[in-house]
Amino acid sequence: MSDNERxxxxxxxxxxxKLAQQTSELADSVNAGDYVRAMxxxxxxxxxxxxxxxxxVGRLTRSLHxxxxxFQIDPTSAEQKEVLSKMTDASDRLSYVVQMTGQAANRTxxxxxxxxxxxxxxxxxxxxxxxxxxxxxxxEMEPAEFRELYGRIDTFFNxxxxxxDSLYQNLSEILIAQDFQDLTxxxxxxxxxxxxxxEDNLLSLVVMAGNVDQLTxxxxxxxxxxxxxxxxxxxxxxxxxxxDVVSGQDDVDDLLSSLGF
Amino acid sequence: MRILIVDDFSTMRRIIKNLLxxxxxxxxxxxxxxxxxxxxxxxxxxxxxxxxxNMPGMSxxxxxxxVRADENLKNLPVLMVTAEAKRDQIVAxxxxxxxxxxxxxxxxxxxxxxxxxxxxxxQ
Numbered sequence: 001m002s003d004n005e006r007x008x009x010x011x012x013x014x015x016x017x018k019l020a021q022q023t024s025e026l027a028d029s030v031n032a033g034d035y036v037r038a039m040x041x042x043x044x045x046x047x048x049x050x051x052x053x054x055x056x057v058g059r060l061t062r063s064l065h066x067x068x069x070x071f072q073i074d075p076t077s078a079e080q081k082e083v084l085s086k087m088t089d090a091s092d093r094l095s096y097v098v099q100m101t102g103q104a105a106n107r108t109x110x111x112x113x114x115x116x117x118x119x120x121x122x123x124x125x126x127x128x129x130x131x132x133x134x135x136x137x138x139x140e141m142e143p144a145e146f147r148e149l150y151g152r153i154d155t156f157f158n159x160x161x162x163x164x165d166s167l168y169q170n171l172s173e174i175l176i177a178q179d180f181q182d183l184t185x186x187x188x189x190x191x192x193x194x195x196x197x198x199e200d201n202l203l204s205l206v207v208m209a210g211n212v213d214q215l216t217x218x219x220x221x222x223x224x225x226x227x228x229x230x231x232x233x234x235x236x237x238x239x240x241x242x243x244d245v246v247s248g249q250d251d252v253d254d255l256l257s258s259l260g261f
Numbered sequence: 262m263r264i265l266i267v268d269d270f271s272t273m274r275r276i277i278k279n280l281l282x283x284x285x286x287x288x289x290x291x292x293x294x295x296x297x298x299x300x301x302x303x304x305x306x307x308x309x310x311x312x313x314x315n316m317p318g319m320s321x322x323x324x325x326x327x328v329r330a331d332e333n334l335k336n337l338p339v340l341m342v343t344a345e346a347k348r349d350q351i352v353a354x355x356x357x358x359x360x361x362x363x364x365x366x367x368x369x370x371x372x373x374x375x376x377x378x379x380x381x382x383x384q
Contacts, residue, residue, distance in 0.1 A: 105272040113279065229353070230322055232315025235344035235365070245346045249371050252351055252364050259355050 015052040022048070060208050090194050093187045100180040107177040111170040118163050125156055263305070264289045267298040267312040267321065268342075273365075277311055277342065280369050284376065295319025299327055302334055309379075314343035314350070322354065329358045338379050342367065 022045050029037040132149050135141050141149070213220070236245045246252050264286055268274045274291045281289055290305070292298035294316040302310065310328065312321040319327075321341060328334045340361040341354055351362055360382075361375040 102272060106275075109272070109275050109279070229345075229347055229350050231320050232322065232343070232345050232350075233347070234315050236346045239346055244348055246348060246351065246364060247346075249364055249367065252346075252362050255348060255351055256355060256362060259352065261355060 012052060012055070015048060018048050019045070057212065060212055063204075063208055090191045093191055097184040097187050100184050104177045104180040108174050111174050111177070115167055115170045118167055122160065122163055125159075129153060129156055262286055262288060262308050264309045264311060265292060265298060265301060265305075265307045266290070267292045267294065267310070267316070267324065269293050269313065269316040273313065273342075277372070280372050281311075281376075283369070284373055295321065295324035295327065298324055302328065302337070303331070307337065309376075310337055310339045311342055312339065314341060314345040314354075322350075322357065325354065325357050325359055338383060340375060340379060342372070 022041055026038055026041045026045070029035075029041060129149075129152065132141075132145075132152075136146060136149065212218070236242065239245045240247045246255060264281060266274050266277050266281075266289055268277070268291075271291075271293075274293075278289050278291070281287075286309075290301065290307075292301055295312075296318040298310075298312070299319070301307075310324075312324055314321040321343065325339055325341070328337055328339060338360045339358070340363065341359050342363045342365065344365040345351075346364050354362055360379045363371055363375050
């Protein structure tokens, strides 16, 4: 964008024409020594400036309203009253994701905690029976002991078939508990689409606000806000493409050992 | 061996609790942030602290600093298990006196290795 274009941006052609005409008249009257006329012209100039400013602000306000309506957060319209706002909906949706993933994690852990002792008991009994069985093969077993082993193997086979059924059942329930992925995936995709839409609308708001600033000559001092590393910033996305972030436990270990850990 | 597990997500506390139990540590308690954890540490006799970093209320980093500043707790071994992965943060945690740092997502083997390493060094 050239300087000229930048200066003219947001101004009507009518206004710029009038400005050009009045400045040359102003120069003429100053040259001719007609200061009364010159002062009148300066007043008129500032009036033109004010008027164009008002007009521009008016136009921007209308665009602003338009942009806000695009956010669909206007509860006065009957349609929107039902939905109230996509934003509330989005945060509801995300809470739903948190709830679903939490449920799935807990359900999975319940089943795992139920299965682990079963697997342990199976292993313990299998190990004990194997040792007994080997004693039998080495002919180190008394007949009375053998009779006991006989009964024990019987019990083991019975519990083995029922326990492995329960284990299989638990595993398949763990499998089913992962069905949240499908639902939460859809919800997150919808929210992502909304975020993109909001981003686009925000961008046009920023451009509009920039025009207002240009017209009024406002300069903002915006302090850069940094995330507080002390409070914690959460998981890093695209960690492998960033220098300031470790890419895994090996990286952490290397860093700590370089510090003498 | 009494261990306090601090994380704002109950699922993560449960995972760590299960992993610790598999390693033979059955005496564990849970807290959901530094503000709840600190009084527990001060009143109970804990031998080991496993904490997340990013939590509402008091963060794990602040908890670590509070522990190191407390005359009765300053020698308590602290393992950080966290998603915080900035190099600066890891350096800061090391300087604040953390005994081990495990970055999420982690495996049972990594947690075991770090815990064993910490106890090795203490004994």
